Amino acid sequence: KAGVTQTPRYLIKTRGQQVTLSCSPISGHRSVSWYQQTPGQGLQFLFEYFSETQRNKGNFPGRFSGRQFSNSRSEMNVSTLELGDSALYLCASNAGLAGGTDTQYFGPGTRLTVL
Amino acid sequence: AQSVTQLDSHVSVSEGTPVLLRCNYSSSYSPSLFWYVQHPNKGLQLLLKYTSAATLVKGINGFEAEFKKSETSFHLTKPSAHMSDAAEYFCVVSDRSSNTGKLIFGQGTTLQVKP
DSSP states (O other), X not given: OOOOEEEOSEXXXXXXXXXXXXXXXXXXXXXXXXXXXXXXXEEEEEEEEETTEEEEEOSOOTTEEEEEOTTSOEEEEEOSOOGGGOEEEEEEEEXXXXXXXXXXXXXXXXXXXXX | OEEEEESOSEEEEETTSOXXXXXXXXXXXXXXXXEEEEOTTXXXXXXXXXXXXXXXXXXXGGOEEEEETTTTEEEEEESSOOGGGOEEEEEEEEETTOSSOOOEEOOOEEEEEEO
């Protein structure tokens, strides 16, 4: 089975721009979660989507948004980029049926640099 | 509320000697606990998970962890370190009874393996 894929792998943007990141989950997985990884804050939960609905959300400003399509692929969008948004953004997928006991499978991440 | 504390930010061992990475958790609910590893410029890989069955959990690559409820700990061990074990390790907690897969990460422990 193919793993979780994320595109693009690297992005460079300037302040004020917006960006869209994409995640394709493992085939058959219906849940996709997004995490932000920075040296200062570590790994933080952004949001989770299940069957095209947002099921949970972390403590991030409204500039961070996401969506999920009928084929379970997910996108996250960050508008009005700030320098502090520079991070590795990781996507994780799981079957979505066992909640907190499900194993999350992570993609390689998208490295976003905001100049 | 849930949280995870990894007691060491950096651990250095010699190849062939035991590895101990320490993790304490706090959870208002019955927790699921995980250890993930991240090699440089790679995504996160699951080493092992505890969800409520045996308290001693065996994972991949010779790693294991023991869930100790009385000590609220979930330390990761390996009898003999290999050079390829050098990486960042994350202790992770989730709410076992939740219907979402939200993960709470510790700050990570960098494992250095000396020849």
